[in-house]
Amino acid sequence: MLESSNLVTFTGLANSSGYDTFLMDEERGRLLVGAEDHVLSFDLVNINRDVKQIAWPATPSKRDECKWAGKDLRKDCSNFVRVLQPYNQTHIYICGTGAFHPICAYLEMGKRAEENIFRLDPNYFENGRGKSPYDPKMQSSSLLIDGELYSGTSADFMGRDFAIYRTLGSQHPIRTEQHDSRWLNEPRFLGIHLIPESDNPEDDKIFLFFKENAMDGEHSGKATISRIGQLCKNDMGGHRSLVNKWTTFLKARLTCSVPGLNGIDTHFDELQDVFLMSAKDPKNPVIYAVFTTSSNIFRGSAICMYSMADIRRGWAKLPMGSLPEQSAIPPSWHNLPDDVITFARLHPAMYNPVQPMGGKPIVVRTNVEYQFTQLVVDRVEAEDGQYDVMFIGTDLGTVLKVVTIPRESWHDLEEVVLEEMTVFREPTPITAMELSTKQQQLYLGSDLGISQMPLHRCEVYGKACAECCLA
């Protein structure tokens, strides 16, 4: 394990924690970080230079209410920033848990970096229900696009009303069916992305990555299942019973398993993170996903790759159960008869799971002390072609730098660990990770603070090797 000499660490503020909501702003050269009671802005070149911070605590009265409601004052009753999304050319939309009372605001940044503006607009505070979770422990995700905010979160104090919301914008908010475990069964959201379906923006789709509890089967008992969900961006909600409810929501299992000789696969069911590697064709990014096992006896991690072609093939088939006179669900259900809508509403889960490329993980790690938590991927041009270099964060505050190299074919990859680096003083889970291709730097978040490291550190291997090394 290398102790990195060119690692830059920002030690967390005395009265804050949870540096895990990142927004990369390459244009202004800043990394925005949402944390407990604070939002911070770092210089991408050096995170210890020109740090800006805004304190945004919950009000004393909200903290008192939170405490009286039986929550842990120290752990739960702060304002944990959970949404940090670009709103327009000058403003960022920002939401926090607000001591179990979600709140949103507009963060003014100015048009250009030189304006040096970084302040919360004091005139617009909004209710954050359906945008940020109440409970900071709840795993939520959000994406703001064309003035509309998509959020996978829970929308009540008790943390029982899970939903995928679309808020802001000029239309009425739309959400998933309330308290229907077939739609969402205690979901934990890991990511939301827009992926175009064609050259027409009207066909754009929103993809959600989450895990949820499996519906009880004979074999199961309690189990986690990982999911990819989709929505059409142009979904306006339905008629009658589906007013202000999504009409295009579908979900499929995201499988990451190692085939067994006996036909029984070993599943990695706990989705931890998702990274989209953009391709020349914006319709077809490669999806990298990090998984761990659900068991606390057998601990392991895996990374699987998925293609959009495989994902789209799944949606073309029937949802679970079956709809007699319908061989495929059209993308827009707006003009479908009521019984079709009703059927689809009761059966959002697709029968066929999405299988990873090559049918198995590209990286599997077992019998080690750590588990994977985060992933970013850097595409590198080398002399003999293109490599995807994976930076994998762990729950012990380390980063693995891994490439997979085809042995004979794409179905037989060899995994090569280039480096293993400790990036925080103490072992602490890495909870956020972003890379700047412009700066060629990697940024890491944890409870203890932020760290920054160069993507390539060939110079540590001496001048002779520097030119050819992948490190």
Added chain:
Amino acid sequence: MLESSNLVTFTGLANSSGYDTFLMDEERGRLLVGAEDHVLSFDLVNINRDVKQIAWPATPSKRDECKWAGKDLRKDCSNFVRVLQPYNQTHIYICGTGAFHPICAYLEMGKRAEENIFRLDPNYFENGRGKSPYDPKMQSSSLLIDGELYSGTSADFMGRDFAIYRTLGSQHPIRTEQHDSRWLNEPRFLGIHLIPESDNPEDDKIFLFFKENAMDGEHSGKATISRIGQLCKNDMGGHRSLVNKWTTFLKARLTCSVPGLNGIDTHFDELQDVFLMSAKDPKNPVIYAVFTTSSNIFRGSAICMYSMADIRRGWAKLPMGSLPEQSAIPPSWHNLPDDVITFARLHPAMYNPVQPMGGKPIVVRTNVEYQFTQLVVDRVEAEDGQYDVMFIGTDLGTVLKVVTIPRESWHDLEEVVLEEMTVFREPTPITAMELSTKQQQLYLGSDLGISQMPLHRCEVYGKACAECCLA
């Protein structure tokens, strides 16, 4: 690891293998062993003294048929002895695979050991269909009681017609429903036992221990599930569609899992062996069961204990699905209306699994090279009370001697490995295990031969410790 000095090994015959069908005959002081093309009789005092053997190969014509049918002549087309059960005071019932053509015979032993008789009765050879499997790789079990043979096996050449049969005796054979995966879904049988239900022999029940493929659920994919099944000994078969079919067959899942902090349990699903520890009350033996994991990535073994009270509580409840006007299925269904019989026939699986005593395994072994295969238990009186000493066979030809000692309560057991012994020259799975409490010896079978070792070997620790040791 100790190399045992007082280990006695019978090296297998040159033209045989598979020494895994054991019958302990304490009265005559013999261990009978069924193997490939042979049945052997060993002296319990020393298995290398006075070995008797009978060659019982498949006929050349049956071997040719087997080969022509595409089977492996060397591995499959012998007569592997799979049934060895006491028939009456003078005879043992014996069946073998007969080169994919099961065959049974009567082994004459004489009334007493001194008669020194050991021969196959040349006048009675019987078709072994429904008694021994065709395929020697099929895991089957049998129990002969009151002149009736209960067998869990497959009853066709293709190995698709799985069934629990009752044959011999004066009645028409009875079996499970044919080709109905709700009854049996590619079962592998590990043991059959009679356990009295009351003081009235009419209430006696037959318990079957097996594993089978789980029915497909949303979460599952292919999976193995371990089972306890029960039949009433006095079951005469049903009427109409159930003529010559069991009317009392029920099965429940046998769970052996470690509770997880997140509510997700780690299951050991591959039942390997079962040992019944008899108690003063013959109605309530303690059931010890050995399990391994299904995964080839995460390999582990566990031992769970079950009480008959917990098992009986399960049967009192409803089978899966539900029968509206019926709160419990009575033990004898003979006089029930047709629709009740029909319902029960379609739903032999109980909804509630049988949980182990204490809710978790008493032994768990992970991150080791070996897996458990076999188990026998010896109850030992020590100064401070009774201990159950477990002898655990592994797939690497070793035996672990383990006791569990209550730490604070019966729910918190500490496992203590007393010894770990290599009992075969080469690493080979231990496939059979019997103990003689009279001789205080343990007998082990494998592909390579038979080994014998004393249950307690205190003398290896020197005279001073011998008196107090558990070894």
